Amino acid sequence: MPDDKLIVCRCEEVTLDEIKKAVKDGASTVSGIKKRTRACMGMCQGRVCQSLVKKVLAHESGNQADSIETATSRSPVRPIQLGEII
Amino acid sequence: MKTDVAIVGAGPAGLSAALYLARRGLGVVVLDEYFRAGGRLAGQLYENPKKPPGQRLWDGKAIAEKLSGDVKKAGATILTGVSVWEIAPGSGVFISGGPCQKIAAKAVLIATGAAERAMPVEGWTIPGVMSAGAAQVFANVHGVLPGRKVVMAGIDPLSITVAGELKKAGVEVVGIFLPPPGILAGSSGLPQWVIGELSRSADMAPGTFLKMAGKLFGGSYREVGARLCSLAPANIWGIPLHLRKAVIRVEGEEQVDSVLTARISHDGKIEQEDCRIEADAVCLSGGLYPLTDLIAAAGCPLVSMPGLGGMVPLHGPLLQTQSKGVFLAGSVTGIEGAPVAIAQGHLAGVSIAAFLGRLGKGNRHELDRAVEMVGQAREESPLKFYPGADGARKELAALWDRWKINSAGGNYA
């Protein structure tokens, strides 16, 4: 399967290849992947792709997927309008 | 807006807690971001062979409607189309899409349920590809068929359940296949692993599992145990279950028109391309995990419990958390079926009443009884979503005890 075509993060359209490259570039946490690729940073905030990103991180570093820490959840946990908080 | 208890999630867990609390005379506001109450319950339609004849049908939609009707009659308010985006530090919740911005409450119940794990396949962004749960909602909640000819990729209790429900709804389910092998599927792309998980989920040998599954839908059952590891598909409710074939690509321009399958070796490698199957919809299933975003953002620690579906918030036996006045119930505590969520919701209700000093002196036994009922619901569950749930629950209880001993402020309920 061509990794450059397989989209992992649908919100931000990030491919498997881009996530692997980010790991090669030094990312070792979900947060590192977010900063390099924007995966997990779209509308769903990683609800769909975070577990996939963790699998890639674990695989590329030779670890178990549950050894990769879940990114910190921060409020607002749903998209809201600015007017609702100010 | 001000109330005694704010409940996030109008699924079976949130609603049954609301029912108990409202009947005890407490002010209750239930919030849900979906347009109607019921949560995942509304999509469920199956028969439970562990129940006595006559009580076997589980019509989730009817149960959900009755439950939310009773909750309203008991005096609770249900607000739908309202998202909760933060648990307020004092107590209460911040909301979006509702009549106000904050609901102040003396206690908060988080019953946010579960979410589906994605299972990507090349072409999964083509219209017509959806998660197994989405297909369940289309068919059982909205009465809309997701397609005429549907292929299911990913073999787990949910995908098998949904395949059966789709067939009942009149869809031609072409087959249930493995997901494409690789990093993203991981062990769920390995035939042997999948068979082991399925049989452990049902606490029995693979052959017996399929036999019971056959009973679940009243479909025909053939002797399939011996064939599980061969290339021939097993047959489940008349649907071919391919334990040695995977969907490796979805094709179509404007929408799905076919999928490409491949034969998979015992150790999960693609042996050779198999065939192209015509289909107008594809369901992907990667399993369920607890939806913990809200409770985690409030600072509640998460612990890894594969037996409960992933990261779960640390909580005590009375469903209390480390944050005083914040309680949990349902799939957010670990993936289990709806009857368990209902029992847990009731327990959370009793537990919150006790926390607020509203249980009444002679009623402490209600707490013990509610704990027992959760255990009973677990025993009667037709399927476990993850094997090892019982062990994980025990581990979690031990972690909670350790936290309580190590902290000064473990004074709850």
Ligand SMILES: Cc1cc2nc3c(=O)[nH]c(=O)nc-3n(C[C@H](O)[C@H](O)[C@H](O)COP(=O)(O)OP(=O)(O)OC[C@H]3O[C@@H](n4cnc5c(N)ncnc54)[C@H](O)[C@@H]3O)c2cc1C
């Ligand atoms: C796709 C899917 C299919 C399932 N199929 C089955 C099945 O066939 N059989 C079975 O026994 N179990 C099934 N389950 C398991 C299911 O989790 C339980 O059966 C049961 O519904 C859990 O009840 P609950 O009340 O904990 O959560 P849910 O029923 O999931 O309800 C949670 C509710 O919380 C709401 N919510 C979440 N976050 C917020 C927020 N921030 N603000 C406002 N509202 C929020 C959601 O909209 C939802 O309505 C399924 C789960 C999923 C995810």
